[in-house]
Amino acid sequence: xxxxxxxxxxxxxxxxxxxxxxxxxxxxxxxxxxxxxxxxxxxxxxxxxxxxxxxxxxxxxxxxxxxxxxxxxxxxxxxxxxxxxxxxxxxxxxxxxxxxxxxxxxxxxxxxxxxxxxxxxxxxxxxxxxxxxxxxxxxxxxxxxxxxxxxxxxxxxxxxxxxxxxxxxxxxxxxxxxxxxxxxxxxxxxxxxxxxxxxxxxxxxxxxxxxxxxxxxxxxxxxxxxxxxxxxxxxxxxxxxxxxxxxxxxxxxxxxxxxxxxxxxxxxxxxxxxxxxxxxxxxxxxxxxxxxx
Amino acid sequence: xxxxxxxxxxxxxxxxxxxxxxxxxxxxxxxxxxxxxxxxxxxxxxxxxxxxxxxxxxxxxxxxxxxxxxxxxxxxxxxxxxxxxxxxxxxxxxxxxxxxxxxxxxxxxxxxxxxxxxxxxxxxxxxxxxxxxxxxxxxxxxxxxxxxxxxxxxxxxxxxxxxxxxxxxxxxxxxxxxxxxxxxxxxxxxxxxxxxxxxxxxxxxxxxxxxxxxxxxxxxxxxxxxxxxxxxxxxxxxxxxxxxxxxxxxxxxxxxxxxxxxxxxxxxxxxxxxxxxxxxxxxxxxxxxxxxxxxxxxxxxxxxxxxxxxxxxxxxxxxxxxxxxxxx
Numbered sequence: 001x002x003x004x005x006x007x008x009x010x011x012x013x014x015x016x017x018x019x020x021x022x023x024x025x026x027x028x029x030x031x032x033x034x035x036x037x038x039x040x041x042x043x044x045x046x047x048x049x050x051x052x053x054x055x056x057x058x059x060x061x062x063x064x065x066x067x068x069x070x071x072x073x074x075x076x077x078x079x080x081x082x083x084x085x086x087x088x089x090x091x092x093x094x095x096x097x098x099x100x101x102x103x104x105x106x107x108x109x110x111x112x113x114x115x116x117x118x119x120x121x122x123x124x125x126x127x128x129x130x131x132x133x134x135x136x137x138x139x140x141x142x143x144x145x146x147x148x149x150x151x152x153x154x155x156x157x158x159x160x161x162x163x164x165x166x167x168x169x170x171x172x173x174x175x176x177x178x179x180x181x182x183x184x185x186x187x188x189x190x191x192x193x194x195x196x197x198x199x200x201x202x203x204x205x206x207x208x209x210x211x212x213x214x215x216x217x218x219x220x221x222x223x224x225x226x227x228x229x230x231x232x233x234x235x236x237x238x239x240x241x242x243x244x245x246x247x248x249x250x251x252x253x254x255x256x257x258x259x260x261x262x263x264x265x266x267x268x269x270x271x272x273x274x275x276x277x278x279x280x281x282x283x284x285x286x287x288x289x290x291x292x293x
Numbered sequence: 294x295x296x297x298x299x300x301x302x303x304x305x306x307x308x309x310x311x312x313x314x315x316x317x318x319x320x321x322x323x324x325x326x327x328x329x330x331x332x333x334x335x336x337x338x339x340x341x342x343x344x345x346x347x348x349x350x351x352x353x354x355x356x357x358x359x360x361x362x363x364x365x366x367x368x369x370x371x372x373x374x375x376x377x378x379x380x381x382x383x384x385x386x387x388x389x390x391x392x393x394x395x396x397x398x399x400x401x402x403x404x405x406x407x408x409x410x411x412x413x414x415x416x417x418x419x420x421x422x423x424x425x426x427x428x429x430x431x432x433x434x435x436x437x438x439x440x441x442x443x444x445x446x447x448x449x450x451x452x453x454x455x456x457x458x459x460x461x462x463x464x465x466x467x468x469x470x471x472x473x474x475x476x477x478x479x480x481x482x483x484x485x486x487x488x489x490x491x492x493x494x495x496x497x498x499x500x501x502x503x504x505x506x507x508x509x510x511x512x513x514x515x516x517x518x519x520x521x522x523x524x525x526x527x528x529x530x531x532x533x534x535x536x537x538x539x540x541x542x543x544x545x546x547x548x549x550x551x552x553x554x555x556x557x558x559x560x561x562x563x564x565x566x567x568x569x570x571x572x573x574x575x576x577x578x579x580x581x582x583x584x585x586x587x588x589x590x591x592x593x594x595x596x597x598x599x600x601x602x603x604x605x606x607x608x609x610x611x612x613x614x615x616x617x618x619x620x621x
Contacts, residue, residue: 035403037410085588092349093587095406096543099351099536100583107576218532222414225407266418270411277404278396 002134007251013140014209015247016147020202021217021224022231022239023151024195029233031171031191034083034094038101039224040217042078043199045105046071047207047216048113050200051120060123064204068197075196079189109214120207143205150201151240154194167191219266223250226269229276232286242284246272296606307554311457320449324521325561327449330456331517332557336541337467337550338510343539344548345471346503347483348397352409354534355416356386356508358527360515365433365525366426375438375520379459382516383509390508394501413535420527432526435519452521459517463510468550470506479503480548511538533576540579543586546593555594 021039028036036042046067053063078101086097124142128135158164169177170187178184203217210216223246231242246269253268282288315323339353363382367373373381393412397405420427427433437448446454470476478499481489490496519525537560545556559582564575590597 035407082584089587091403091406092343092347092547093591095349095351095403096539097584097587099539100580100587102580103533103536103576103583104580107574107580111574111577218414222411225411229404229407264418264422266411266415267422270408270415273408273411274396277400277408281399281404 003255004252005134006136007255008248009136009144010140011248011251012244013137013144013247014206014251015227015244016144017202017206017220017243018223018227018247019240019243020147020150020198020205021220022227022243023154023236024198024202025224025228026231026233026236026239027191027195027198029228030236031167031188032079032083032087034098035233036195037095037098037221038078038105039195039199040221041102041105041109042071042075042196043203043220044214044217045109046074046196046200047120047203047212048109050204051113051118051207051212054121060121064123067200067204071196071200072193074193076189076193078196079192083192084185084189106214113214115214118212120204120212122208139208146201146205150198154198163190222266222269222273223247226272226276228283229273230283232283234287235283235285238283238285296602299602299606308461315446315450315453320447323449323453325565327453327456327521328518329554329557329561330453330460331514331521332538332541332560333553334460334463334517335511335514335538336545336553336556337463338507338514339538340542340545340547340549340553341467341471341479341510342503342507344542344546344552345476345483346479346500346507348500348504349403349406350409350507351406351532351535351539352412352416353508353511353538354530354532355409355412356390356511357515357518357534357538358416358420358530359389360386360512361519361525361530362420362427362433362515363512364516364519365435368435369433370426379513379516379520383513386512386515387505387509389512391501391505393508394504397504398497398500409535410532413532416530416532417527420530427525427527430527432524435523435525437523438520452517456517456521459513463513464550467510471550475499536579540583542593544582544593546595546597547591549593549595549599552593552595559594 021043024039024043025036028034028039049070050063050067053066054060058066082097082101083094086093122139122142124138127138129138129141130136158168166177166182167187167190169180170182170184171191174184177187202220206220207216210220224243227243227246228239229242230246231238231240233239249272250265250268254265276283314326318326335353335357338356339350342348342350342353360382363385364375364378367378367381368375397408400408421429437452439448439451471479478489478494481492481494482496482499486496541556541560542552543556544559545554546552563578563582567574567578586593592599
């Protein structure tokens with residue numbers, strides 16, 4: 001029973017990270033109809049930036065904040081420079097451009113920082129926290145907390161600010177929004193910036209666990225895909241919830257189903273994606289896409 | 294028609310040059326050209342699916358892996374003559390591709406790309422898991438086949454000729470497949486699935502069949518690569534292999550048969566050359582080319598050549614309008 005509870009909590013912690021990356025994917029998908037294959041690599045790159053800042057001697061939370069700002073601007077610029085020219089292009093074009101972006105970010109990180117794994121510090125104490133007679137990893141709880149704070153912040157931003165309202169409007173009905181005086185192009189760019197920011201948080205929270213290297217996000221990205229698919233690509237809340245569910249499933253399957261262990265983790269995600277797409281393609285909370293022909 | 298004569302002439306010249314190469318190049322260079330042909334087969338396969346049929350696959354490295362491992366396991370465990378392993382690998386991938394194509398029917402554009410991307414990421418793990426068969430991370434070491442019938446060529450030259458023969462055969466098959474009724478149906482599904490269905494095309498069947506044929510081509514290429522490299526290991530079949538294939542068809546030219554050759558030359562030689570700059574440079578160059586081609590030359594090298602020849606051969610007297618031989 002104790003083991004089960006412990007596994008669930010650590011599943012929720014990783015699930016929070018999947019959920020944030022999934023949320024970043026969904027935010028971009030809703031605003032621009034693009035599934036951003038480079039989301040993982042963007043997060044990885046932000047984490048390397050944080051590592052550089054930390055190595056320069058900045059305190060953790062200062063480096064954390066600075067990384068968020070840089071990531072936001074970086075995401076904004078990527079949308080303006082790389083994605084903007086192919087807006088409205090066929091799906092194949094957009095997928096190829098995103099894959100190109102993935103490859104470029106991955107190789108630049110490898111070029112600058114080499115492919116050797118680096119340890120990344122956690123801001124939380126390494127001593128586990130005892131509640132009753134169960135021990136919880138402090139980093140697990142901390143990461144879950146930080147993720148939830150970011151999500152709450154996003155919710156407040158989208159729900160209660162004028163800019164958030166404008167962004168939602170731009171995503172939902174670009175033409176009418178433009179007639180109302182909303183600068184739709186910039187709203188989309190801000191969406192990319194926010195997605196980059198959320199990705200940066202996820203990267204910094206997961207790096208102490210998986211270590212820092214240019215390929216660290218590949219596994220997380222596929223789990224984020226699974227989460228977004230499970231929750232529904234049209235539902236931000238669903239993506240987060242999907243992430244938490246996937247995180248818990250992954251941890252429990254790894255612990256209790258012996259033939260899976262840690263060796264087939266990615267295959268579990270693949271199976272999950274296929275099953276959801278076959279049984280309920282719009283996900284648990286998504287709306288089915290309706291096309292006018 | 295002069296354009297047609299020119300095309301035939303260039304094709305014949307290319308075949309003659311290809312036949313002469315083994316007697317002029319070092320074994321290492323020859324091996325590189327064998328690789329080019331192998332890549333060309335897989336690019337052709339992927340292009341039938343993505344370029345002609347419009348289904349996006351980011352996971353064809355998986356079928357390449359299945360082909361390579363089929364050959365390796367048949368040679369290593371059962372001592373089957375290598376010649377038989379190639380069609381078996383192709384058929385197995387055809388069936389696997391057909392089966393994967395059935396759920397793929399329900400997935401459009403982005404979702405198919407997503408599912409195949411997940412497949413590509415999961416492949417090395419799956420290969421390592423079935424250790425008894427695949428040798429785990431160690432992989433399987435093979436020996437290069439020697440020339441039959443007492444031919445006086447060394448193994449590298451023999452593999453070169455074998456691959457060239459398979460390549461020509463598969464190119465002719467693909468040309469015939471795409472030129473006829475079937476090809477028109479495949480392209481119609483890409484351009485407008487609903488209209489195609491209304492015209493009586495069995496969309497579901499054609500889509501899964503295309504997936505199967507495409508996977509079969511890539512499987513044959515994988516089998517040949519296992520023979521040429523004489524070694525298979527899980528980490529060679531990671532997600533970047535699938536991305537390499539995608540890069541190849543984008544640069545060679547989507548929906549172009551000859552584009553496969555240009556794409557294969559690119560993915561074989563450009564990374565080698567870029568490797569001298571930095572270890573990570575080849576991938577940066579891939580990425581830049583992927584995005585750059587999408588902006589500037591969406592129909593790739595083959596498309597650019599077609600445009601140039603069409604322009605050069607256009608009769609002057611005709612009013613300027615649709616260029617002859619322009620795609621679509």
